Amino acid sequence: MSRADTPILEIGNVSRPFKSYAYIKNDDFHAEVGPSIHPSNKAAGNDGARRRGQLFHFRRRLPPTPIIRKACPSRRGDPHQSAFICPDRARRRRNGLTATMAAPGPLLLLLLLLAFLAAATVSEGKIPMATWKQIRRINRAGPRLGVVVPNAFEMNPLLQSSSFVPDEHFPFLDFAGRRFRFGTIEKKRVIVVMTGLSMLNAGLATQLLLDLFEVEGVVHYGIAGNANPDLQIGDVVVPRYWAHTGLWVWQRYGDGPNDELPLESAGDYTRELGYLRFSDFSNATGNTLNRVWYQREEIFPVDGVPEQRQHAFWVPANAAYFGLAEKLEVVILQLPPCTFRWLLGLELDRCVNSSTCLPRRPAAMRVARGCSANTFVDNAAYRGFLSSKLNVTAIDMESAAVALVCLQQRRPFIAFRALSDLAGGGSAQSNEASVFAGLAAGNAVAVAVKFISMLDY
Incomplete structure (x- = not known):
C-alpha cells in the first residue's frame, strides 16, 4: 500500500513518512498505523516517535484518488515538505490535528446533493416546500368558498354536474390523505373536500381546509x-x-337527577342540558344502565385566550347565510313547480325509478335544530326522544363537527341535509336509507348549488 493512492490523516509533529506499520483490516477499509521517524528522534526509539506523533492511513476499497499537496510557504522547493505540516506551524499547533484531504469522491458528492435536495424540499414541519408553493399560488387568487362533503356518493353528483367547473390549471391538491378540488360553482370560486364518515374525519378535514387556504x-x-x-x-x-x-x-x-356528576363542581360536566334515562325505554324494572347526561363541547376559539376553554352545545349557522336560505324556502314551497323551475332552475327529485316515487315533490325548508354523533340512528324510540326533548329534525354523523370547527375558527357556516329515511322506520314509504340515499344526495346537491349561486361574492 502506498501513500500516493490513499487519503492521509496526519497528527502531531510529523515531517517524514513512517518506516513501520501496524496493519488492521476489515471488510470495509484498511488502517495502517506506524510511528513517524524523524532524524532528531532516532535515538529515542519508537517510544519517542510515538510521543512526537502518529501517522494514520485509511484506505477504502475505492479507485485511487490523488492527494492534494500543499507546500509550506517557506519551503516550496523542498519536495519532502510538500505533503506534511510545516515545522513552524507544527510548533504553534503541537499535539493538534492537521488533515490533508483527498478530493471528494462520488459518494460524498451524492450525499451532499441529497442533503441539498432535502433542505430545498422540506419546510414548515411536515409540509413540503413544493406543496407550500402550490398553496400560496392558490391563495394569491383570493378567498374561496369551502364546500365540505361527507362521502363520495354525496360528492360525485356535484362533480358530475355542469354547475361545477374544475380549475383548468390547478384542479386539485392532495395533502394529508385529503384531496382538495378547486374550481367554480355557478361562477363562485370554491374548494371542495370530502371528509369521510364520522365526527373525527369531518373535524380534521374542515380544520385542514381552514388552516391551509383562504376560505371566506x-x-x-x-x-x-x-x-x-x-x-x-x-x-x-x-x-x-x-x-x-x-x-x-x-x-x-x-x-338520580339531583346527585352531582363527577367533576361537575370543577366545570367539566353539567346537568343543564338534560339526560336520557334507559329505564324509560325498558320493559322491565330496575334497569341498571341508569341515565346519560348530554354535555357541551370544550372549544378554544382563535380569538380567545390560549388554553382557556369555552363551552358550546347548540352551534348556530351563520345568521346571514341562514337568512339567505329563506329565499329558497319561500320560492320552493309557495310557487307552482313550473314557475319555480323557471325562476330558480331547480327541481328536486321525487322518484328513484318508474315504480318507486314519493307522494309529493320534495321541498327545502329551514328548521330549528339538527344533531350529530358517531352513531347511525335507526331506532324509533331514540328518534322520538331526540325530537321531543331536543326538537331535532336532522340526525347525522358530521355536521356538528364542521360547525364546531368553524365556530372556533370564526368562519361562516351553514349545512343542508336531505332526509334519506325516517330513523327507525314507521313511514308509509319504503324506509331503507339505501333506497332513497341517491335521491336524497342529488336533492342536497341541487339546493346547495342554488344557495351558492345566490351568495354575493
Whole structure:
C-alpha cells in the first residue's frame, strides 16, 4: 500500500513518512498505523516517535484518488515538505490535528446533493416546500368558498354536474390523505373536500381546509336521518342550530337527577342540558344502565385566550347565510313547480325509478335544530326522544363537527341535509336509507348549488 493512492490523516509533529506499520483490516477499509521517524528522534526509539506523533492511513476499497499537496510557504522547493505540516506551524499547533484531504469522491458528492435536495424540499414541519408553493399560488387568487362533503356518493353528483367547473390549471391538491378540488360553482370560486364518515374525519378535514387556504365561508351538505314524521323523505332541511349529542356522562347506578356528576363542581360536566334515562325505554324494572347526561363541547376559539376553554352545545349557522336560505324556502314551497323551475332552475327529485316515487315533490325548508354523533340512528324510540326533548329534525354523523370547527375558527357556516329515511322506520314509504340515499344526495346537491349561486361574492 502506498501513500500516493490513499487519503492521509496526519497528527502531531510529523515531517517524514513512517518506516513501520501496524496493519488492521476489515471488510470495509484498511488502517495502517506506524510511528513517524524523524532524524532528531532516532535515538529515542519508537517510544519517542510515538510521543512526537502518529501517522494514520485509511484506505477504502475505492479507485485511487490523488492527494492534494500543499507546500509550506517557506519551503516550496523542498519536495519532502510538500505533503506534511510545516515545522513552524507544527510548533504553534503541537499535539493538534492537521488533515490533508483527498478530493471528494462520488459518494460524498451524492450525499451532499441529497442533503441539498432535502433542505430545498422540506419546510414548515411536515409540509413540503413544493406543496407550500402550490398553496400560496392558490391563495394569491383570493378567498374561496369551502364546500365540505361527507362521502363520495354525496360528492360525485356535484362533480358530475355542469354547475361545477374544475380549475383548468390547478384542479386539485392532495395533502394529508385529503384531496382538495378547486374550481367554480355557478361562477363562485370554491374548494371542495370530502371528509369521510364520522365526527373525527369531518373535524380534521374542515380544520385542514381552514388552516391551509383562504376560505371566506363553509357550505356543508349531505344526507341525514329524519326525526320529524311530519316531513318527507327527500326534503332538504337547513337547521338553525347543530349539536354534538354523543358527548355523555354515564351516571352511576343508584344516583338520580339531583346527585352531582363527577367533576361537575370543577366545570367539566353539567346537568343543564338534560339526560336520557334507559329505564324509560325498558320493559322491565330496575334497569341498571341508569341515565346519560348530554354535555357541551370544550372549544378554544382563535380569538380567545390560549388554553382557556369555552363551552358550546347548540352551534348556530351563520345568521346571514341562514337568512339567505329563506329565499329558497319561500320560492320552493309557495310557487307552482313550473314557475319555480323557471325562476330558480331547480327541481328536486321525487322518484328513484318508474315504480318507486314519493307522494309529493320534495321541498327545502329551514328548521330549528339538527344533531350529530358517531352513531347511525335507526331506532324509533331514540328518534322520538331526540325530537321531543331536543326538537331535532336532522340526525347525522358530521355536521356538528364542521360547525364546531368553524365556530372556533370564526368562519361562516351553514349545512343542508336531505332526509334519506325516517330513523327507525314507521313511514308509509319504503324506509331503507339505501333506497332513497341517491335521491336524497342529488336533492342536497341541487339546493346547495342554488344557495351558492345566490351568495354575493
